[in-house]
Amino acid sequence: MSAAPAEPVQFKRASDRSLLIYFGHKITRQAHEDVRRLLCLLELEPIPGVRNLHPAYCSLLVTFDPLQSHHDRLEKILLQYIGRLDKVALPEPREVEIPVCYGGDYGPDLIDVSSLHGMTPEQVIALHSSSSYLVYFLGFVPGFAYLGGLPEALVTPRLATPRRKVPFGSVGIAGNQTGVYPVSTPGGWRLLGRTPISIFRPERKDLSLLAIGDSVRFAPISPTQFAALERA
């Protein structure tokens, strides 16, 4: 159980059909849990006219049909929802393990990242796979999880020139973030490895492997295991 939002909630109109709700302006676990609670409540008790929800680190973007609702009315209703957040119990975080084949063609930037930090590739792998990461939210592209908890020693700037195409399943780091590319896109993250398992699975009912609030670990695997899992 947690108390009401630590910071006063702030509303900001994002467009004539959307409203941003900020739980402070810092990436904190408290803000994350407030976002999750409000998301949870809005999914359980949808507000008529609301069309879409975009959770992020410390904000939630609510999109509505401008013919059915407007900012002022929505703010009023949302304040009532926010007043009830302390009664929303979040489920225990799921533990998800993602197998990763590090280095080589799977992680073409592993060597560079190692030398940037004066470590061996083995040390980088050990560090990256020893942490547990929190899924702050999914966004950017379908199924992409914004993961928090990258060890300080692995904080690395983005590539100066993004790659035109990063293969899906690639596991990368950028700044203090790490993540898995669910689909092939251009990208500037430094690639440490690749997972053979699908992150975004349109054919399944649970489209995304990861969900907001999950706890994620990366487990190193060999190229042989990668090939076996890819076939599975």
Next chain:
Amino acid sequence: MNEIRVQSPGLLTTLQDLGRDGFGPLGVSASGAADPISLRLGNLLVGNPQGAAALEMTLLGGTFLFPQSALIALTGSDFGAALDGQGVASATATNVSPGQTLHVGSTRSGARCYLCVRGGIVVKPFLGSASTHLLTGLGGYEGRALRKGDVLRIGPPVAPLPENRPTATAIEQLAPRKLLRVTPGPQNDSFPQPALHAFYTSTYRVAEDSNRMGLRLEGHPIMREAGGEMITEGVSLGAIQITVGGLPIILFVEQQTTGGYAKIANVISADLHSVGQLRPRDEIRFEPVDWETARSLLLAQEKLLASEDTLFK
């Protein structure tokens, strides 16, 4: 079931409806027609529900064989279409006889032309929509742009035939604009006055590498005092974000769902379809409007679309 056979697909032809809203928590953007007004108008002309799936052609249209009879309408930009060599008027319901071939040429005005067919085009929906999401290869026809040899299935009609056509006045009033009206973006306050002034007085050019995800603009760079990136947050359709280099990007139908750039403004709902008709090298400007104006412009547009008296005289 009746069919359309694709003999040549054109530059980028996809199946679109009014998109799939509601999957933001999974990072899935809505997609859907870039010019939803034209899609709705075309469907009205052939007696379909306004959101029936149709073909969205980009800059250069395709060639389509109709083995059976059909009723079609071309809306949006005029691509100079012909049925077995006979010119086909835009925004008019046109009968197609069995075996006729529709050739859609290249644009004479904006970026997109819609081919709506009575009964709509039927595919297995993904997350409740027939819209193609090109980045992920999902939805639409096999998740991709059409190719030569594709066969599209036409659904059964679900409503009686309309008897009249839209008035010239209605179509004129629904036509796309190059002066886009915007409301302030959520980070509007973080831009200094000279930057806002520059944004609202400059002419911007649509860059070549613009697409359904976003339109990159070239012109006067907009600078902020504080550093470029901020904490990533949800971004709305039509958001105008300012990149590190100071150039604006309009986030569009296949947009990323979250982003870390500051948004200076947002295109109003009533002008979103105009964005869908912008071509590379088109020149545009931005005009600020207040929230009430944005709302009344949308209401007026919907009234125009909803009112059969105005549309069908």
